[in-house]
Amino acid sequence: MIFLFKIGFLDVSWVDLVDIGLVSILLFQVYKLIRGSIAVNIFLGILALYLMYLIVLAAQMELLATILGQFMGVGVIAMIVLFQPEIRKFLLVIGRGTEFRENFLKTIGNWKSDYNDDFDVQQIIDASKTLKASKTGALIVFSRDTELKFYAETGDPVDAEVSKRLLLTIFNKTTPLHDGAVIIYKGRIKAARCVLPVSENDHLPAHFGLRHRAAVGMSENTDTLVLAISEETGRLILARNGKYLRALKLKQVEHKILQYLHNQEPANWEEVEEEEEVSDLTPAK
Numbered sequence: 001m002i003f004l005f006k007i008g009f010l011d012v013s014w015v016d017l018v019d020i021g022l023v024s025i026l027l028f029q030v031y032k033l034i035r036g037s038i039a040v041n042i043f044l045g046i047l048a049l050y051l052m053y054l055i056v057l058a059a060q061m062e063l064l065a066t067i068l069g070q071f072m073g074v075g076v077i078a079m080i081v082l083f084q085p086e087i088r089k090f091l092l093v094i095g096r097g098t099e100f101r102e103n104f105l106k107t108i109g110n111w112k113s114d115y116n117d118d119f120d121v122q123q124i125i126d127a128s129k130t131l132k133a134s135k136t137g138a139l140i141v142f143s144r145d146t147e148l149k150f151y152a153e154t155g156d157p158v159d160a161e162v163s164k165r166l167l168l169t170i171f172n173k174t175t176p177l178h179d180g181a182v183i184i185y186k187g188r189i190k191a192a193r194c195v196l197p198v199s200e201n202d203h204l205p206a207h208f209g210l211r212h213r214a215a216v217g218m219s220e221n222t223d224t225l226v227l228a229i230s231e232e233t234g235r236l237i238l239a240r241n242g243k244y245l246r247a248l249k250l251k252q253v254e255h256k257i258l259q260y261l262h263n264q265e266p267a268n269w270e271e272v273e274e275e276e277e278v279s280d281l282t283p284a285k
C-alpha cells in the first residue's frame, strides 16, 4: 500500500481518498433524494432518538436504555420500512445506468446530455392553457426513464402520441377517462385514469385537494415530474421530489418540463428563471 501522507497516527493512502470521495458522492445522492421530503423529518426523528439513547446509556438509566435499545436493535429493519420510497428511488437511480452516469458526470464536471425523444411539449402547454381557462381538473405525470407500469396498470392503457386534442378529450369532465392521472413516457400518453399515491405531508396547504396531494405524493415516491390543474380554481402546480411550484407562467412550466426531460434541472429545483431567459431556451412555436 502506498501512503500519501500522515495525519497524527493515521496513514492516508490513495484508496482512502477514493473511499472518502465515493462516500461523499453517495451521501450527496441520498441527500438529493430526501431533500424537502417528509423523509427528512423521519430521519431527524430517528437521529433524536439515537442521541437520546446515547445520553441515557451514558447516564446509566437502565430501564430507559433497555427500552430505547429495543428500538435501536430493529433500527435497520425500521429504516428499510420507513424509507422504502427513498430506497426504491435510490435503487432505481443506480439501476438506470444512464442516469447514474449522468448524475455522476454532472457532479464532477457539469456534463450535460442531449434528450433525443421527439416530444412536442408545446402540446402540453397549449392543453394546460385551455384546461386552466376552463377550470378543468388535470393530473399529468412525466416519466423520463421508466414506463411506470405499476401505476399505469391502475388505469387504462392508451399508448398514443401526446397531443393537445387528446389531452383535452381525456380530461373532459364528461368522459369516463377524466378521473385520475395521465402518464406520459417518451412522448406518448401511456395510460389514463391512473391512481397515484397521496402525499401524507402535513405541511401542504389546507386548500390542496386530493388531486394536488396525489401530484406531490407521486413526486415523493417516484423520479417523476407531475403537473396538476385544479378543478376549482384552475391553478396549476408542478411537483418534483415532494416539493411543488405554483403561480408559474406557462413559459416557465414549459421550461421546467424541458429541464426535467433533458435531465438538466438546477440543484435548487425551486429556483425559477425570469420569463425573458426562459423564452430564449424555448422558442415560441
Ligand SMILES: Nc1ncnc2c1ncn2[C@@H]1O[C@H](COP(=O)(O)OP(=O)(O)OP(=O)(O)O)[C@@H](O)[C@H]1O
Pocket (backbone or CB within 6 Å): 137, 139, 178, 179, 180, 181, 194, 195, 196, 197, 198, 208, 209, 210, 211, 212, 214, 229, 230, 231, 232, 233
Ligand atoms: N390518488 C389519486 N390519484 C389520481 N387521481 C386522483 C387521486 N386523488 C384524486 N384524484 C383526482 O382528483 C379529482 C378531484 O379530487 P378532489 O375532489 O379531492 O380534489 P379537489 O379538491 O377538486 O382538488 P383540485 O382543486 O385540485 O381539483 C378526482 O376526481 C380524481 O380525478
